[in-house]
Amino acid sequence: MARVEIGQQLGMSPATVSDLTASLLDDGVLVTEEAGDATPGLIRGRPKVRLFFAETLGSVIGVWTGFNRIELRLVDSAGRNRASRHIERPLRTLGAEELMDVLAQSITAFARETGAPDVKAVGLACQGYVDTKDGIVAWSPVLGARDLPLASGLSERLGLPVLIENDASAMAFAIAQRDPALRTGRTACLMVGDGVGMGFLINGELYRGARFGGSEFGHVRLRRGGPQCRCGGRGCIEAFLADYALHRDAQLIDHRPAPTALIPGEDAMDSIVAQARAGDPALQNLFREAGEVLGDAVGILIQTLEPDHIVICGPGTRAIDLLRPSFEAALESQTIPELRALTTIHVVESSMDLLTEGVVMQALRELDLDLARLKAA
Amino acid sequence: MARVEIGQQLGMSPATVSDLTASLLDDGVLVTEEAGDATPGLIRGRPKVRLFFAETLGSVIGVWTGFNRIELRLVDSAGRNRASRHIERPLRTLGAEELMDVLAQSITAFARETGAPDVKAVGLACQGYVDTKDGIVAWSPVLGARDLPLASGLSERLGLPVLIENDASAMAFAIAQRDPALRTGRTACLMVGDGVGMGFLINGELYRGARFGGSEFGHVRLRRGGPQCRCGGRGCIEAFLADYALHRDAQLIDHRPAPTALIPGEDAMDSIVAQARAGDPALQNLFREAGEVLGDAVGILIQTLEPDHIVICGPGTRAIDLLRPSFEAALESQTIPELRALTTIHVVESSMDLLTEGVVMQALRELDLDLARLKAA
DNA sequence: CTTGTTTTATTCGAGCTCTGAATAAATATG
DNA sequence: CATATTTATTCAGAGCTCGAATAAAACAAG
Known part of the structure; x- marks a missing residue:
């Protein structure tokens, strides 16, 4: 989190980290810690200043679709959990179009209810063999449809970039982040x-x-x-x-x-x-x-x-x-x-909350280039 | 093999490839194709000059140890197969030290018989769970010993760098090279x-x-x-x-x-x-x-x-x-x-010949830094 | 309060790799 | 022989990264 630590983890010199973070700080993608927030001085030396992602870059909605349940979660760009909700809703019986409509409506409603005007992306975790690159559910034990273009379908309905991922993969990612x-x-x-x-x-x-x-x-x-x-x-x-x-x-x-x-x-x-x-x-x-x-x-x-x-x-x-x-x-x-x-x-x-967190983190990772672009605009 | 092709495969510009190969050509690690060897001109344009590893950089011996059999193969630095041999010899009953003695003797005898004075390394493929990095056979279905430091044991006996690898891994590598x-x-x-x-x-x-x-x-x-x-x-x-x-x-x-x-x-x-x-x-x-x-x-x-x-x-x-x-x-x-x-x-x-070829290729890969150093001397 | 110690961050010049553009080289075509 | 086409090389410049020096921010000791 502090520049030195970032350098150690990425195997770069502190000089390089300063270089790279400087432009991100200028652009407002990163913010420095408040002076008071530092850990009380148990160690001597200049205290490390931790860097955080700015909260103001927008938020991401993470979604998990179970058998008959939708879990939703709103996370801001600093990684803070803003809201979560779950909806009991049988999804299995729905056709492909109907399913995407229901999901899009649920997500829109959730965004409206939580008063999040700045949603920048959606990450969705679901069961089955998911082609994350092309955003296609190639096979699923709960969907009749094969090769369902779920990411583009939702993306069109929501007007947002959508990342889809297998749910166990999202959970694995989240657990490993911890x-x-x-x-x-x-x-x-x-x-x-x-x-x-x-x-x-x-x-x-x-x-x-x-x-x-x-x-x-x-x-x-x-x-x-x-x-x-x-x-x-x-x-x-x-x-x-x-x-x-x-x-x-x-x-x-x-x-x-x-x-x-x-x-x-x-x-x-x-x-x-x-x-x-x-x-x-x-x-x-x-x-x-x-x-x-x-x-x-x-x-x-x-x-x-x-x-x-x-x-x-x-x-x-x-x-x-x-x-x-x-x-x-x-x-x-x-x-x-x-x-x-x-x-x-x-x-x-681990709870399903962690899973939605995981898919949000992945969406942020996969779409971080876009975030940088968004900020530039 | 030609510079342009290398660049495409490695995602570099032709300029970069020229840069890098120039020094290797100077050092004699690489040699250019003979003028006559080019494919007859079916395509217009300046014909591509293919690059080969020099034959004179020394050779590598690849070894496979089976249940009751040793396969040996000598490959020169251009990748050409120089000689191969197999020895029927029950290995299972041997103790750790005895096994390494037998292997070292077989390899030395093979090198002598084939008149190869320039052996630079040995690659050995064997059954079991092999820690290639540290050169240790952690577990094997045919060896009583556990955590056998086979690479260092052979290396000491032969005075050569030794790479060991699981045999199926070596075979996979060889097949993929083809x-x-x-x-x-x-x-x-x-x-x-x-x-x-x-x-x-x-x-x-x-x-x-x-x-x-x-x-x-x-x-x-x-x-x-x-x-x-x-x-x-x-x-x-x-x-x-x-x-x-x-x-x-x-x-x-x-x-x-x-x-x-x-x-x-x-x-x-x-x-x-x-x-x-x-x-x-x-x-x-x-x-x-x-x-x-x-x-x-x-x-x-x-x-x-x-x-x-x-x-x-x-x-x-x-x-x-x-x-x-x-x-x-x-x-x-x-x-x-x-x-x-x-x-x-x-x-x-695939025959076992391919396997020994695979372990040689791996040894060359893992030890290529050393080859560069050898040439410098 | 001043001075020294320790750790973190930044600046700056140098080195390195890679690239694009221009050029040269080698061949086939007409 | 001129032109087209593809390959290889040269060269200057862009972009990254690093080491060393410097500055900054705290604590410790007197």
């Missing part, structure tokens, strides 16, 4: 929640596949003839670990009819977890199996990619205590000890 | 032979894991309680596809005792393949199962990494016709069609 250790080396971030996704970072940069998308690791099919998955396959990792899968299988145990609501609410999931913790053997068995699949999944990642870090995150971590025994047993039986020892496994109880 | 398409985007190269390894390239650069090694994808355990693997686990990909596994299981079918020689020769493998092609149902079943595992493996790679290319290579491709039906069926049932379509699958019948 912990510098995760930005060095290779970090695989497994997000368990509505579905199961993975974001993979190499030295803090998101890994991009053939069509500039992320990974669909959640749809690796680990158990032949296993339970049905949203993607149409059977035995996917997701079909054991996602909220909808656990909820569905919990209902089946009780011989109740298949649930009408496809996606359970947070309270429904909490209740299942509470019952399992209280000792329900059938539910415990469900979590035992899920943990085993999670262990196999993490084992595959270790053997294949040898990441420095694996992060397990998302709402699914609520039941980590129930998953852990079978997770660890499976992981152990799946991996070579010498290799397993090279990877640190973290459990991060 | 086909420019594989150097753009992401290429996963699955080598089936003595064992099963994977080298993963991102834009032509080898992916490095936590300890700067490659992948141990061959030891992903796909079938719980499956056949025994060399690594000590059960149901590894390798335990279905590697030569030793197919040979062992073929012997078991006939109720013969377990084979005494752990690693079958090329003729033994050819005979198994021939019998299967001739219609032996039990052997066909073996290959069917192997193909299924290969399909699952490729499926996992596609879902996880979305590579642009997957290359299946190594001696195991000899039976690709037997593997193919079940391979394709498994691949289809394992993957989402929209994602599968993004990856091109290549079968490359």
Whole structure:
């Protein structure tokens, strides 16, 4: 944040940093810290002056679309969270055009309600294989449409630049921004929640596949003839670990009819977890199996990619205590000890708020050239 | 190879290329093409003069260590293959010091026999998790020792710089050098032979894991309680596809005792393949199962990494016709069609010669700074 | 309060790489 | 032989970055 620190992180001399920041300060893109805000003088020497992005450069709206839920968040150019909101709304049944209309309306309404006249860009995280470069959802487990040009569709409706990203990738990015250790080396971030996704970072940069998308690791099919998955396959990792899968299988145990609501609410999931913790053997068995699949999944990642870090995150971590025994047993039986020892496994109880923050940060990053241009005008 | 082409590939202006190559030409590191060697003039304009590395800068020995076999190859600084040899020698039973002694002796003898007085470096490809940066074999399925400092051990014995690398990584690198398409985007190269390894390239650069090694994808355990693997686990990909596994299981079918020689020769493998092609149902079943595992493996790679290319290579491709039906069926049932379509699958019948070439190229790359220094002296 | 110490930031000149434009070179075409 | 076309080189200038010197801002000690 201070110039010296920036220099150290980027491997530049302080002189260079001064050069570069000078013009940004002139243009008002950066602002210096108030004199009083400095940390009280515990160290001698001229105190470092921290640099911040100006608040006045406009704001960005981050959006996450779940199965039947839209999360919205407004962040100013200094990175401060201004407002957030969520809307319960089934999105799955909508057609492509309808979906984009609904999203555009929700975003416009949110911007109006929060009184943000200076929205400069929108970042949207969604499930599926997302071509971030061209702004296309190539495939999604929740959309019928294929190759949906979501970014341009929203961009036209809103008159703003729109960045779209896979949700697990956005979450991985956000988590890595919080912990510098995760930005060095290779970090695989497994997000368990509505579905199961993975974001993979190499030295803090998101890994991009053939069509500039992320990974669909959640749809690796680990158990032949296993339970049905949203993607149409059977035995996917997701079909054991996602909220909808656990909820569905919990209902089946009780011989109740298949649930009408496809996606359970947070309270429904909490209740299942509470019952399992209280000792329900059938539910415990469900979590035992899920943990085993999670262990196999993490084992595959270790053997294949040898990441420095694996992060397990998302709402699914609520039941980590129930998953852990079978997770660890499976992981152990799946991996070579010498290799397993090279990877640190973290459990991060991250909320969807963090995810929207992540996609905002990415939008800022991808569009920073535009911001500079905006300021010039 | 011509200056203009170098500039286009590296994104530099012709002027820059001239600048840089001028000093190298002066130092004798590069040589220009003979006047007569130019392609006959089908195109107008001043003909391009191609640049080559000089032959006189010394040579590099590439080595591959298999289960019971050493492959050696001498390459001059122009990249021309000067000599190659293989030695049948069981390596598995040797201790760490003994192994390094045997390798050093074999390399010295080979250099002497080929009359190469100007060997400047050695590149060695071996199985296991290899820390190329520090020259340490962190783990290997064929060595008892862990964290073996193979590069420094050989370097001391030979008095030469030694680069070590995982064998599948070296093969991937070599194959990508032959086909420019594989150097753009992401290429996963699955080598089936003595064992099963994977080298993963991102834009032509080898992916490095936590300890700067490659992948141990061959030891992903796909079938719980499956056949025994060399690594000590059960149901590894390798335990279905590697030569030793197919040979062992073929012997078991006939109720013969377990084979005494752990690693079958090329003729033994050819005979198994021939019998299967001739219609032996039990052997066909073996290959069917192997193909299924290969399909699952490729499926996992596609879902996880979305590579642009997957290359299946190594001696195991000899039976690709037997593997193919079940391979394709498994691949289809394992993957989402929209994602599968993004990856091109290549079968490359690559020999171990190519592998030693790969490790030489890498050694040249990693040690090129040294070569420049050598020339200065 | 003054002087020295320590750390941060800026200025400035020098070095370095790369580039565009102009030029030269080498060949094919008519 | 003149012209077109492509390749290579030369050269001056732009742009980055850095080291050294300098200035600035605080604390510490007397």
